[in-house]
Amino acid sequence: MLHFRKTIISVLALFFGITSVSANPAEKMKMIGQYVVVSLDTNDVQSIYLEPDEIGTAVFSEKLDDLVSSWYINNIFLAKDVDTDFTLYRHISVSDSVLIGRLKKVEAAVKLSYNNIVRDWIEMYATRRPAQVEIMLGLSAYYFPFFEEIFDRYELPHELKYMAIIESALNPRAVSRAGATGLWQFMLGTAKGLNLEVTTFVDERRDVLKATDAAARYLKQLYNVYQDWHLVIAAYNCGPGNVNKAITRSGGKTDYWQMYYALPRETRGYVPAYIAATYIMNYYREHQLTPRFPAMALNTDTIMVGQMINLKQISDNLTIDLEALRELNPMYRRDIVPGSPEKSYPVRVPADQVSDFILRSETIYNHERDAHFPDNTLVAPQNSVIAGETEFSTEGKTRIMYTVKSGDNPGYIANWFNISLNDLRNWNNIRRNMIRTGQKLVIYVPEEKVDHYKRINNLSFSAKQALVGKPVTSGQVSEKNERPQRSEAASEDPDYEYYTVKQGDNLWTIAQKYPGISNTDIMKLNNISDVKGLKAGQRLKIRPKS
Structure with a gap:
């Protein structure tokens, strides 16, 4: 209020x-x-705060883009028949009083304040990025049990698990512009201070269990200093030094909202983003959000490896794709597990292949061993790798150039060329997704598909989107005279009621216009098998006329 x-x-x-x-x-x-504007805090109506008005979603939006462009998401969490239009908006109007009431009902040790910046973050999750949030809901089913078990060990509030949503969008390979890495976004110095191993071959900032344990210890240390969870969350993001400076600049105030404008700009949005994440993870159903769980079973187990092994040796001898194995073991930067009799390292594999690994372990260790470990030693890398970035081999690849067109963005381009967003950024030194019309981008493609990818340079925006099965929505059409083509109506059955698809529609929103009709009913009636193929102007049969 x-x-x-x-x-x-x-x-x-x-x-x-x-x-x-x-x-x-x-x-x-x-x-x-x-x-x-003066705002009352929802949990303490006696305290009056100046209400901040800014929202810093750019950094988090970039993390979401990284998440949805990863091999893991596109091959395990997104089935081909699932709607993957990440530009889809959902408009569900909720009043301030309802949002405040819902936040009050959440059992949390961390105070869940409410003001317009928290509302903006809630709208960002629920309205502007719903598809990505649905993926994070699916990921949370995998990661949150690990987080809760470790937080319970350190007697920390379980709801602090939502911090990982803000830190990395639950992407263990996330790397910030400053170099913070992993689910919990540790800088190198902080990681080493928490006894995480970061070497040429291993980066435990990407290890789910090791990094979460380190995050729990760090949060415990910060709480011992500040005795206030808002300040702890802020200090986790920008460092205790910056929080201490903000306290001094604000005249000794230790209330987050009263020292808001003394904090670094990016950190100002951090606590509101955390509160909004807590809200959306508890009330996603009220916003018609559905978790997107893996399209395949992901039961895994851990094998402790006491000698050097390359992930490719495992992949070649077990029925698991190398990329999938990398995603299950993101802590190994060069695919090398540097195990030794003195120190064993964990390797996570599908649970149904643990017995195969054990039975065939000698074969796996000996497979192409001289190629991977000459004289049974670790070979020093010939080229340097920036912390958190994956090496890219150009073997079997051809370098082509793509000219950026009006309306392009790195996410689109990565999809069109079937490459990762990180690779595109690394090849072209792209920062913060900033590219300009006319810019020439270097792209590496398979030698046998050079002609296919070269012709993308001359295709219209709609044609490029069609290549990857993405419909063009309002505001996406980039060429001056290009418009989504309106489908010509086929001969319509006069006994049925029809609906003309509009920009931004999807089967669920259309079904909501007709009580008693579900999106499944519409799909069956119109023989729709691909929910992504809906186009503006298309005529859909809805129901028999009464």
Whole structure:
């Protein structure tokens, strides 16, 4: 609930160090207009805070893009018959009072405040990025039990698990622009201070169990210092030094919202994002969000390896794809597990292949051993690898150039050329997804498909989207005169009611317009097998006329 106070100017003057108010109040309000709203915290109605107005979703949006472009998501979490239109928006209007009421019902040790910036984050999750959130809901079923078990060991609130959503979008390979890596986004110095191994061959920041244990220890240390979970969450993001500076700059205040503008810009949105993540993970059903679970069983087990082995040796001898094995073991930077009699390392494999590994272990260890480990030794790498980035071999690949067109973005381009977003960024030194029209991008493609990929340069935006089975939605059409083509209506049955598909529609939203009709009914009636093939202008048979 928002309240406007007659004394707002004097309150602002005290808070921001304004020593006088001009004779023209409107002019003074124009100068500080973004701070004129006063908000009551939902959990402590006696405390009045200035309500922040900014939202920093750019960094988190980039993490979501990294997540959905990964091999793991596209090959395990997304079945071919699942809607993968990540541009889809869902508009479900929810009042402030309802959101506040729902937050109050969440049992949490971390105070769940509410204001317009928290609402913006909730809308970002529920409305602007629903498909990605559905993937994270599916991922949470895999990761959260690990988190909860470890947090329970350290007597930490279980809801702190939602921090990993903000840190990495539950992507163990996530790397920030500053170099923070893994599910819990540790910088190198912090990781080593927490006894995580980061070497040429191993990066335990990407190990789910090791990194989560380190995160729990770090959170415990921070809470011992601040005794306030909001400050702990902020310090986890920007470091205790920056939080201490913010406390000093705000005149010794230790309330997160009162020191909000003294914090680094990116950190300002961190606690609101955490609160919104807590909300959406508890109330996703109310926003018609459905978890996207793996399209295949993902029961895994761990084998402790006491000698050097390359993941390719395992892949070649077991029925598991090398890329899948890499995704199950993201901590091994060069596919090498540097096991030794002095120190064993874990290798995670599908549970149904553990016995095969044990029975065939001698064959696996000996397979192409001289090629991987000459003289049974680790070979120093010939080229350097930036921490958190995957090596890319150009063997069997051909270098081609793509010219950026108006409306392109790195996510689209990566999909069109069937490459990872990280590879595209690394090849072209792309930062923060910034590319410009006319820019030439280097892309490596399989030698046998060079002609296929070269012709993409000359295709329209709609044609390129069609190559990867993505319909064009409103605002995506980039060429000046290009428009989504309206399908010509086939001969319609006069005994049936029809609906004309509009930009942004999907089968679920269409079904909601007709009580008693489900999206499955529409699919059966119109012989639709691919939910991604819906196009603006298409005519759909809905139900018999009454």
